[in-house]
Amino acid sequence: MKFEVLLRDPKTRARRGRLHTGHGVIETPVFMPVGTQASVKSMTPDQLRHLNVEILLCNSYHLFLRPGHETVARLGGLHRFMGWEGPILTDSGGFQVFSLSSLRDISEDGVRFQSHLDGTTHFLSPELAVDIQMALGSDIMMILDDCLAYPSSHFDADRSMKRSLAWAERCHAHWMGTRGQTPRPQALFGIVQGSIYPDLRKESADRLIAMDFPGYAIGGLAVGEPKPLMYEIIERVEPYLPEEKPRYLMGVGTPADLVEAVACGVDMFDCVMPTRHARNGWLFTKGGHIVIKHSKYKEDREPIDSTCGCSVCQTYSRAYLRHLFIANEILSSVLNTIHNLYFYLDTIRRIRQFIEFHRFDEILAETRRTGAH
Amino acid sequence: MKFEVLLRDPKTRARRGRLHTGHGVIETPVFMPVGTQASVKSMTPDQLRHLNVEILLCNSYHLFLRPGHETVARLGGLHRFMGWEGPILTDSGGFQVFSLSSLRDISEDGVRFQSHLDGTTHFLSPELAVDIQMALGSDIMMILDDCLAYPSSHFDADRSMKRSLAWAERCHAHWMGTRGQTPRPQALFGIVQGSIYPDLRKESADRLIAMDFPGYAIGGLAVGEPKPLMYEIIERVEPYLPEEKPRYLMGVGTPADLVEAVACGVDMFDCVMPTRHARNGWLFTKGGHIVIKHSKYKEDREPIDSTCGCSVCQTYSRAYLRHLFIANEILSSVLNTIHNLYFYLDTIRRIRQFIEFHRFDEILAETRRTGAH
Numbered sequence: 249m250k251f252e253v254l255l256r257d258p259k260t261r262a263r264r265g266r267l268h269t270g271h272g273v274i275e276t277p278v279f280m281p282v283g284t285q286a287s288v289k290s291m292t293p294d295q296l297r298h299l300n301v302e303i304l305l306c307n308s309y310h311l312f313l314r315p316g317h318e319t320v321a322r323l324g325g326l327h328r329f330m331g332w333e334g335p336i337l338t339d340s341g342g343f344q345v346f347s348l349s350s351l352r353d354i355s356e357d358g359v360r361f362q363s364h365l366d367g368t369t370h371f372l373s374p375e376l377a378v379d380i381q382m383a384l385g386s387d388i389m390m391i392l393d394d395c396l397a398y399p400s401s402h403f404d405a406d407r408s409m410k411r412s413l414a415w416a417e418r419c420h421a422h423w424m425g426t427r428g429q430t431p432r433p434q435a436l437f438g439i440v441q442g443s444i445y446p447d448l449r450k451e452s453a454d455r456l457i458a459m460d461f462p463g464y465a466i467g468g469l470a471v472g473e474p475k476p477l478m479y480e481i482i483e484r485v486e487p488y489l490p491e492e493k494p495r496y497l498m499g500v501g502t503p504a505d506l507v508e509a510v511a512c513g514v515d516m517f518d519c520v521m522p523t524r525h526a527r528n529g530w531l532f533t534k535g536g537h538i539v540i541k542h543s544k545y546k547e548d549r550e551p552i553d554s555t556c557g558c559s560v561c562q563t564y565s566r567a568y569l570r571h572l573f574i575a576n577e578i579l580s581s582v583l584n585t586i587h588n589l590y591f592y593l594d595t596i597r598r599i600r601q602f603i604e605f606h607r608f609d610e611i612l613a614e615t616r617r618t619g620a621h
Numbered sequence: 622m623k624f625e626v627l628l629r630d631p632k633t634r635a636r637r638g639r640l641h642t643g644h645g646v647i648e649t650p651v652f653m654p655v656g657t658q659a660s661v662k663s664m665t666p667d668q669l670r671h672l673n674v675e676i677l678l679c680n681s682y683h684l685f686l687r688p689g690h691e692t693v694a695r696l697g698g699l700h701r702f703m704g705w706e707g708p709i710l711t712d713s714g715g716f717q718v719f720s721l722s723s724l725r726d727i728s729e730d731g732v733r734f735q736s737h738l739d740g741t742t743h744f745l746s747p748e749l750a751v752d753i754q755m756a757l758g759s760d761i762m763m764i765l766d767d768c769l770a771y772p773s774s775h776f777d778a779d780r781s782m783k784r785s786l787a788w789a790e791r792c793h794a795h796w797m798g799t800r801g802q803t804p805r806p807q808a809l810f811g812i813v814q815g816s817i818y819p820d821l822r823k824e825s826a827d828r829l830i831a832m833d834f835p836g837y838a839i840g841g842l843a844v845g846e847p848k849p850l851m852y853e854i855i856e857r858v859e860p861y862l863p864e865e866k867p868r869y870l871m872g873v874g875t876p877a878d879l880v881e882a883v884a885c886g887v888d889m890f891d892c893v894m895p896t897r898h899a900r901n902g903w904l905f906t907k908g909g910h911i912v913i914k915h916s917k918y919k920e921d922r923e924p925i926d927s928t929c930g931c932s933v934c935q936t937y938s939r940a941y942l943r944h945l946f947i948a949n950e951i952l953s954s955v956l957n958t959i960h961n962l963y964f965y966l967d968t969i970r971r972i973r974q975f976i977e978f979h980r981f982d983e984i985l986a987e988t989r990r991t992g993a994h
Contacts, residue, residue, distance in 0.1 A: 286944065290951040293936075315944045319920055323940050331936040547692055563666075563704040567696050571659065571688045578663040578954055 249388070249435035249462050251494045257608045261486060261513035264603040267494055269335040269387040270432035271327060272302075276494065276515040277603075279506065279596040280305040280337060281589055282523060285314070286330040289523050290581040291589070293331045298559070299589050300597075303335040303387075305518040308380045309344035312370075313363050317383035325385030325431075337518070338386035340377040340419075343499070346395040354394070356414060374418035382430055390465065391419040393439045398472040405443035409452050412441045420459045437496060439467040444477060446484045453488035464489050465496040466514070470505075479508050486513040503532065503595045507615040510599050511608070522592045526584035529573045532591040538566070540584070545570040558590035622761070622808040622835050624867045630981045634859060634886035637976040640867055642708040642760040643805035644700060645675075649867065649888040650976075652879065652969040653678040653710060654962055655896060658687070659703040662896050663954040664962075666704045671932070672962050673970075676708040676760075678891040681753045682717030685743075686736050690756035698758030698804075710891070711759035713750040713792075716872070719768040727767070729787065747791035755803055763838065764792040766812045771845040778816035782825050785814045793832045810869060812840040817850060819857045826861035837862050838869040839887070843878075852881050859886040876905065876968045880988040883972050884981070895965045899957035902946045905964040911939070913957070918943040931963035 255264040265276040281288045281296070283304045288296060296304070306326060311317055323329050326336055342359075345351070350362040358373035377392035393412040396405060416438055423436045438456035442448030456464060466485055469478050482497065489495055496516035497509050506517055522532065529540040533553035538545075540552075551561035552569065560569075560583045572580035602608045628637040638649040654661045654669070656677045661669060669677070679699060684690055696702050699709055715732075718724070723735040731746035750765035766785040769778060789811055796809045811829035815821030829837060839858050842851050855870065862868055869889035870882050879890055895905070902913040906926035911918075913925075924934035925942065933942075933956045945953035975981045 285948045285950060286941070287948075287950045287952045290955070292952065292955060294932075310948075314948060315919065315940070319940070322920055323922060323938060329938070329941050329944075331941070546688065547695055549696060559667075565696060565702070567688070567692070568659070568702050568704070571702075575658045575660075575683075575687060577658060577660045578951055579660045579665065581951055582663070582665060582955070 249433060251463070251492065253492065255603060257603050258606055259609045260511040260612060262510045262599075262603050262608045263513060263515065264600055265494065265515055267515075269303075269435070271333060271335045271387050274302045274335055275600060277506070277510045277596055277599055278302055278516050279592050280516065280518040281592075282307075282518055282520045283330070283332075284520075285310045286320075286326060288585075288589075289527065290578070290585050295582075295586060296332070296589075297334075299586065299593055301334070301589070301593065303337060304332060305337045305339065306330075306384070306386065307341070307344060308338050308377065308384065309341035309348070311338075311384060312341055312372075312380050313365055317380040321383040321385070325383075327385060335387040336384075337388040337496075337516075338381045338384055338390065339498075340390045340392040341372055341380065342377070342392045343395050345372055356411065358392070358415075374415040375422045378419050378422045378426070378436070382426060382434060385430065385432065386434060387432070388463070389423070389434055389436045391416045391436060391439055391461075393441055393467055396441070396443055396468055396471075398443065398468075400443050402445050402448070405441075405445055405448055409441045409443075409448050412439065413452065413455050416456055416459060420461065435462040437461055437463040437465050439465040439498070440485055440488070441468050443468055444473060444481055446481075449481065449485050450488055453485060457488075457490060461493070463494040463496060463516075465498050467498050469497065470500045475505075478505075479512070482509055482512045482514065489513075503592065504615050504619075506592075506595060507599065507611055510603075511612050517596075519592075522588035523585050526588040527581045529580070529584065531569075531584060532588055540566065540569050541573050542570070552587055553591075556587070556590065557594070558587050560584075560587040560590075622806060624836070624865065626865065628976060630976050631979060632982045633884040633985060635883045635972075635976050635981045636886060636888065637973055638867065638888055640888075642676075642808070644706060644708040644760050647675045647708055648973060650879070650883045650969055650972055651675055651889050652965050653889065653891040654965075655680075655891055655893045656703070656705075657893075658683045659693075659699060661958075661962075662900065663951070663958050668955075668959060669705070669962075670707075672959065672966055674707070674962070674966065676710060677705060678710045678712065679703075679757070679759065680714070680717060681711045681750065681757065682714035682721070684711075684757060685714060685745075685753050686738055690753040694756040694758070698756075700758060708760040709757075710761040710889075711754045711757055711763065712871075713763045713765040714745055714753065715750065715765045716768050718745055729784065731765070731788075747788040748795045751792050751795045751799070751809070755799060755807060758803065758805065759807060760805070761836070762796070762807055762809045764789045764809060764812055764834075766814055766840055769814065769816055769841055769844075771816065771841075773816050775818050775821070778814075778818055778821055782814045782816075782821050785812065786825060786828050789829055789832060793834065808835040810834055810836040810838050812838040812871070813858055813861070814841050816841055817846060817854055819854075822854065822858050823861050826858060830861075830863060834866070836867040836869060836889075838871050838889075840871050842870065843873045848878075851878075852885070855882055855885045855887065862886075876965065877988050877992075879965075879968060880972060880984055883976075884985050890969075892965075895961035896958050899961040900954045902953070902957065904942075904957060905961055913939065913943050914946050915943070925960055926964075929960070929963065930967070931960050933957075933960040933963075
């Protein structure tokens with residue numbers, strides 16, 4: 249995997265980059281829609297291509313439990329399985345083990361957990377986390393890390409961060425030992441932990457960088473901490489990270505979060521917000537969000553956002569989208585998802601263009617002025 | 622509305638026709654996917670166009686209750702509302718009043734019923750049934766008819782048929798009185814009733830033909846009677862109907878039903894079977910149906926039907942489709958619906974081609990030999 253920084257914004261830390269993977273080139277900053285169970289909910293791969301989606305994120309935890317990573321491997325890997333020939337990033341499964349399953353036991357070796365689907369017991373080790381992602385065949389894999397709740401004490405955060413580092417070592421060693429055994433190259437990213445404590449974040453970053461990963465994520469944010477604190481941590485962590493490697497802010501966030509984090513030097517994002525909100529009838533517009541079920545839209549002929557270029561806004565009224573939502577039609581999820589994903593992808597495209605024009609600070613100022621999202 | 626019979630099969634009563642509507646030309650025999658609530662469940666209009674859908678059926682009953690026909694009219698009519706610029710046929714609402722709602726009272730005037738959504742009371746008269754469909758702006762409207770259960774006595778069937786005729790007169794008169802008041806021409810079809818009694822069917826047909834409708838439907842079938850009896854009634858009714866008008870068999874049926882009914886001279890069909898079955902994981906193939914959730918498909922790399930030309934069979938394995946179904950992914954409904962609709966539309970296209978080649982009897986013989994569906 250090769251990463252180039254094409255351009256640096258003169259007034260912020262924003263950068264315009266390009267990431268080369270075995271399944272194609274990604275322009276950064278990039279937003280990755282989430283395809284949890286090998287499907288971006290309600291979207292066909294054709295619809296994703298029409299939206300110019302560049303890379304998807306899929307969840308190892310879900311695919312490990314169902315249909316099973318070995319099944320996916322026998323069926324030719326995740327790309328072929330789901331009919332998506334573009335790049336895919338997989339997480340390690342760690343976050344879902346901590347958030348979805350009944351935790352049984354966490355040790356230096358790994359984590360024993362119960363499936364949220366059927367209560368069966370499984371053991372996830374750093375090595376297995378890599379094996380799962382190698383079986384899936386994702387272009388970018390993530391290390392297994394220990395996911396900490398917010399707030400946590402410095403003591404707990406330190407212990408958790410050190411466990412994550414130990415797991416990072418093992419993931420890295422396992423990955424190095426199996427490189428060249430997969431049909432296409434698969435990169436492995438480290439994840440900086442350390443909660444809200446800059447000293448821990450620095451130690452985490454330094455020791456991960458010593459292992460030399462192809463990319464670095466900032467983990468453990470957007471877990472309940474106040475927004476200004478999240479931005480502060482991103483800003484503090486960024487200088488610890490090597491300039492020439494991509495930086496990925498996991499699970500973040502609102503459109504405004506994207507702008508703020510790009511200003512701190514982040515290159516990659518994923519978030520369920522556009523897709524999940526779509527299914528709940530929560531639609532993004534440049535003037536803020538609208539809740540489509542509201543009765544005031546019953547006879548509203550306007551599109552969701554009259555300045556939006558998406559296919560939904562070209563064709564359908566708010567009245568029709570409200571009708572689909574109220575009538576519980578599947579098409580409601582489909583059309584709302586197309587719009588919300590377009591909104592996110594358009595936001596990130598706009599960010600890229602403005603970096604190219606050396607005018608990124610204008611978007612940043614506008615975002616802070618309007619306070620949108 | 623203009624209908625041409627282009628070709629008659631020399632060995633059966635099958636015909637190849639063309640129906641001209643205000644929203645485009647339909648080649649017959651034709652299959653109409655059902656878009657109950659102004660949406661063919663899970664399909665975008667783009668996907669319907671890619672499937673070469675020629676005409677949709679929408680349900681007046683549902684649209685009358687939600688969002689309301691007057692709302693649809695104020696929003697520019699049903700075509701614009703749902704983003705479908707092709708032809709639309711609407712039913713009268715009668716069938717749903719009899720099957721979905723709590724019936725309150727049926728009189729010569731019409732039918733008082735309770736909404737299945739919220740229990741509110743409504744009154745549907747023959748005139749209102751036409752008004753609703755005029756407000757929706759469908760290309761083909763249906764008369765309000767009295768829908769009879771199976772089995773029914775000759776006495777009950779006679780009374781019901783005569784009530785339907787009285788309503789047909791009123792629908793026809795109301796339609797004639799309002800013609801020219803809508804932006805585009807809207808045809809009105811009569812519906813032959815009379816249960817399983819040929820004498821009643823003949824009386825119904827004769828009296829409807831005297832009113833001179835642009836097309837005639839055969840109603841009151843596929844309501845529980847044995848298949849051979851259904852085919853027998855279609856065969857008996859056909860000679861009563863004028864050669865130069867389209868014939869529409871309402872709510873029928875399986876792919877084999879389509880072949881059998883075309884052989885009896887039917888031109889138009891609608892059925893929820895392909896779309897509803899799709900959502901339940903019941904998929905049509907040339908060798909019979911498959912139930913996609915079955916564990917034997919867990920690692921099946923084959924498409925649903927290796928002889929099928931649909932986009933789903935070109936891309937996805939049964940294993941992936943099973944995974945989507947088991948994981949309750951919305952995309953399961955989307956992909957299964959694309960396949961099942963393609964199967965129906967391909968069946969009807971094949972029927973048309975074989976009529977053109979004077980070889981329709983081969984499809985008929987094949988259908989009877991294989992006993993498929």
